[in-house]
Amino acid sequence: MSTLPLSPNPLRTPAKPSVINTLRRQAMNHVITGLSILSTVVVIAPLVAILVYLIYKGASSLNLAFFTHIPAPVGEQGGGMANSIVGSGIILFLASLMGIPIGISAGVYLAEFGRGSFLGNAIRFTADVLNGVPSIVMGISIYSLIVMQQKHFSALAGGIALAIMMVPTITRTTEEMLATVPHAIREAALGLGVPKWRTVLSVSLRTASPGIITGCMLAFARVAGETAPLLFTAFGNQFWSFKLNEPIAALPLQIYVYAISPYDEWHRLAWAGSLVLIVMIMVAVTLVRIFANRGVLKGAS
């Protein structure tokens, strides 16, 4: 913190501040306040524009066929993304199945066992760094590992790529949520002779569960819209596919394919798909948040 130099004679009665200086400072204050408000408006405007435009375009192109039909061939009207919605569901289910347990366990280790130790700090740091690794890199490493070996794209590879992206987020939120659990509760359990593992599972995790569920949901929402890691793993599919070792369609992939296509009909479907994707993400997050909050209230009473 730099301060202005003291006046040469500090004991003298302070000089009256010059009017010009005061005015300048006041003006500066108002200018900065104005700029700050302006920048907020400038930031909010495109964001609101994106949401409104998306809802407008998406809602006008949504119809029942979108949810029941598979993509129509080029030139034909109609068609939908039913296979992509189901495919996204399968991939995300696989990803959650692998990512959530590993993520939560790693978080538990960091919060309950590795607190303050070098190993704990190193793992925490690695998780943060892994969080920032671009998703496309995740895609090509899973491609190199699984797809190259198997010689074909598969839903499983897509699920693994997304699972890896979920782990660091879940780990960090689980750890932060466990850190907010008061020690008194843990000590009470330990004092009753409950083993440590039981304390962690039924006391710490239970108490922190709303926050942990929210964290999982946020990680889920984040990977639900990921396209880049699926480009070379799940690859996409124009038809129904439920097999785990075959290419499978996914909503973000289909949106990408349609968005860069030259056909108006496909653009329409891309907008509808985007709206569905976002609504699904938002609904999932909001629902879980509501339920998680209710759980907290119940636990407290």
Next chain:
Amino acid sequence: MTTEPESGSTKSALSPVPTEFVASAVEAPVSAPSPIREFLSQRGSGRLADRSFAAVMLLCSLSIFLIVLFIFFILISRSKLSLLAFGWKFFTRQAWDPVSGDFGALPFIYGTLATSFLALLIAVPLALGVAVFLTELCPRSLRAPISFLTELLAAIPSVVYGLWAVFVLVPIMRDSLGPFLYKTLGWTGFFEGSNFGVGLLTASIILAIMILPVISSLTRDIMTSVPNSQREGVLALGATRWEMIRTGVLRNSRIGIVGAVMLGLGRALGETMAVTMVIGNHADISKSLFAPGYTLASVIANEFSEATGDLYLSALIEIGLALFLVTIVVNAIARLMVWAVTRGAPARAA
């Protein structure tokens, strides 16, 4: 507080007595065990279960290390062909000719750096403004909705931003913003050539929109962690509100803000889908911001699935390796900076 559960982790599980007593009780001669202790040692299940539970948890957290190492090694092993063929020169050569098997990554590095820094140039002042507004000026009732909106925007998938950019931003760039920039700033030489709407500038703008929520919410957290006594102290000396923000808040949180900006940079460097959709995908270095470009991530997204030939594929994987290493370094520095600032703040776990 933090070390207590560890010291008592195995012993306290066996005993109803607080941990401190156990520690001394174990040291004491065990000639005549109390009935309680006898009962507890008969149960005997705790220690093994605890150990194995801790081991499983440790294994899961070590898997994070393994993932990073595995990505690193698999990328190296798969890009060996191109590493051997071109060496370090790979990153300084302009050639990108899949037909004759001549590869160099310079145009992509240029595209990535140009779009990312331009995006930061646009996003950072705005993000700072938003953060200052949210922490210092905003009426309390507005704070939650605006924060919620910014978090909502962080949840929008990249491909949706790309879709919006293709159908809204590109026409705007082509028809109004581009000609306007050409007229006013054309003399700088940055806005030359034909303007198709897609290009470096469009990609930078969509990147800026995407990283704004990241930077502004982190900056807001960092500014909130500045203690109120700082603000009150500066105000008490007669400062105006801006002087208070400048000397009391911004100066204290500058390292954290730099860290937040670096995190935004990391995000911008690796952003794939939205950029691929609007950058024009042309491997060329040109000074004009209207010109189409190519980034490291978008060349992988576009050409990876149709790469024929081992050398082509391994050159693309080497680009992925470069991207991986660069983002890891940027993120590591950023995390250390953010950590250095928020470390002392209350109510934060890490």
